[in-house]
Ligand code: FES
């Protein structure tokens with residue numbers, strides 16, 4: 001069946017079995033291999049992409065459910081010549097090692113800052129009515145869906161602080 | 170002043186742009202024209218006899234190309250084991266055959282029985298469901314103790330029993346150790362489990378096999394830490410393909426941690442099937458498949474006894490370890506509980522008498538092999554836990570007891586056959602006391618108490634043997650391979666360099682740190698150097714990356730090759746400047762004649778090498794390319810001291826890590842930023858082992874922790890901020906860079922540090938009866954211990970149901 005997806009600002013028509021996950025559609029049908037598969041079960045975050053401004057695990061959703069949706073993958077965030085602020089912060093703070101979880105971390109972190117800006121509370125937020133402080137605990141909690149076995153976690157938190165304009169720890 | 174280039178600079182990673190923009194090229198990103206997909210039908214029982222396999226219905230299903238069973242591999246070699254151990258009685262270990270696809274019997278959950286090759290993965294999976302396999306289920310041996318009892322079912326019918334080997338080290342010390350222990354003023358005994366872990370690199374394993382009709386050449390793309398080793402093992406021992414007809418490529422690899430060292434059946438299958446099916450065959454592991462087919466780590470059960478004299482000097486040490494091998498011998502499995510473990514039992518201490526006995530056991534579980542640290546974490550854990558217990562029993566400060574027994578003179582020959590070349594254990598301990606702010610601990614403990622929490626401080630000192638290894642030595646110890654490393658340095662006419670190294674980077678940042686070394690040696694910018702690795706078609710025969718060996722061994726090979734380049738370039742420069750070769754100096758990319766103002770640039774010399782118009786052709790060849798193989802003279806011995814402060818909630822048993830400090834001595838450091846990341850990663854994995862992770866089997870051999878919902882991986886909110894320091898540097902004395910290796914330190918040193926801290930917190934809270942809790946220290950286990958229950962017998966204990974062993 002045909003599904004029209006707006007991926008990284010470009011309209012793409014997908015022809016695939018309706019059981020195709022968004023992740024497999026990106027990787028196998030659309031040639032966008034930046035998003036990674038670490039578990040295919042929504043348990044690791046390697047496949048995180050941004051759909052209509054919200055981060056989701058692309059392995060847990062079917063591509064055909066996203067007809068007309070705006071999808072941003074890591075390929076759409078920045079280019080080698082012009083890295084996004086989050087990508088730049090990962091360079092500055094050495095926020096990765098093997099790089100496999102990194103596309104998911106970057107998409108997740110980018111959308112996460114947006115959630116904070118919009119005042120969505122998390123499990124770590126002291127005040128549920130919004131306006132939370134972007135503490136390390138807040139960042140770690142909000143990023144806890146993105147596994148990194150290389151455990152670049154401390155540097156990822158630093159990178160996110162930096163990208164959010166929170167300065168050095 | 171921090172440097173901005175060369176050795177010692179925190180150069181930013183050059184893999185950055187590729188990885189951060191989604192442009193990395195990992196094995197699963199490779200798709201070959203016409204490729205078919207394979208799905209493995211795996212055993213869902215731990216032990217059984219295959220009575221029949223009927224593939225007829227499946228074969229007729231849409232898209233099926235071919236279905237393979239064990240019978241297709243009868244004429245082919247098994248998956249080989251690369252290390253042979255000799256038992257105390259002089260017999261070599263029992264070594265079972267490890268077929269590519271199960272034949273006759275299945276021996277663990279996940280053992281592959283059939284392989285379905287189809288046009289799409291979905292079709293392969295559907296067809297696999299239509300295969301009728303009949304298995305007569307046999308009782309499974311999971312518990313190591315039961316596996317060794319006389320009436321235990323045998324994992325391998327053709328072996329005598331389930332004992333792989335019974336290793337004694339150093340056998341000649343045995344009686345003296347027994348005597349010293351029986352005569353000691355004090356003996357501290359501890360029994361413990363080193364829990365079974367799964368390495369879990371975020372990238373699952375992938376293999377793509379390809380075969381060219383016209384030439385008969387094979388190519389395997391695989392997620393490997395050592396493509397040359399795979400080429401050798403698979404080519405020579407399994408498929409009988411000579412190396413010149415087999416190319417193995419390991420492109421970007423998403424983490425390894427040991428588990429991607431080994432040669433796996435799926436690699437051999439895809440390579441074999443590519444020819445059999447006349448088209449490329451691809452396999453990508455699912456996460457659950459990874460849990461039941463990637464080699465696991467650890468799984469030791471140990472009894473350790475430490476003898477002390479009346480002045481608290483360590484006088485003898487005796488251990489008995491049962492090491493789980495799983496159902497088959499993985500590539501380096503036999504070496505882990507023996508040479509990578511027994512030789513480290515001296516730790517940082519001058520204990521004069523040591524005896525280590527290791528019984529390796531076959532069970533119906535996934536094979537166990539090296540995982541980050543491999544053997545050395547097991548040694549450190551036992552030693553540092555028993556020393557802590559001894560300090561508590563004797564009422565002495567744990568730091569003082571350690572310092573009193575530290576080795577302080579180097580080189581030091583231990584009673585377990587290794588010679589530490591250099592180190593300064595008091596220096597790292599001093600540094601630790603400073604960065605861990607030991608002075609402020611009591612205040613913080615008071616503050617925790619006011620909030621109803623128990624705070625504890627755990628410390629540890631460690632040593633590891635890295636940079637493996639001198640080939641002649643490991644050959645004597647049973648290795649069936651040499652452990653040198655290689656590098657080819659190719660200088661181009663315009664002065665840029667390409668280094669083809671046998672080391673493999675899967676997160677270690679070689680593309681960044683290796684050029685720093687060359688930049689320092691020649692005095693040219695780092696971006697004039699490119700690192701090529703991971704392809705047997707380009708790099709010379711190399712042994713790959715594990716055992717923290719890349720810089721110490723691979724980097725040394727690169728230095729040797731670069732020295733040859735510089736020597737030749739000096740000859741050319743001497744000719745160009747009509748000077749004597751002995752007077753030529755190289756600095757900042759300029760060759761000059763000592764005592765004159767004559768000079769010629771690096772680029773002019775490299776150009777002359779390839780455009781040899783004015784060139785000493787009678788003395789030297791044109792071109793500028795050199796290869797070196799470096800075989801180390803000894804292991805390297807990184808060491809250090811770690812401290813952890815935990816807070817324990819007595820209401821729930823929940824442990825949180827409040828502070829963590831690491832003072833490491835890695836010798837010289839090339840890129841401090843990369844070293845810091847490596848230490849963070851190792852510590853996080855060690856914390857995972859100590860508090861979260863456990864690979865568990867039930868008594869029937871079902872793997873009950875085969876997803877991330879059941880196997881607790883450390884997440885961002887479990888990993889504390891850490892203070893890491895590597896300013897204490899005693900450079901390695903036998904490699905040209907003076908480096909020791911940093912990749913495994915964190916995973917080796919942190920588990921006992923965390924457990925010591927929790928036990929300390931419990932004792933401070935009045936729970937003085939709790940001498941030990943087995944890892945992982947989950948809230949449930951801690952809470953049960955506090956209620957007076959048996960902390961060792963927590964559920965989900967996996968194969969360490971053999972806990973009673975040695976009791
Ligand atoms: S691959 Fe989607 S969460 Fe792991």
Ligand code: FES
Pocket residue numbers: 095096097098099100101102147148149150151152371423424676
């Ligand atoms: S960088 Fe390797 S898994 Fe995150």
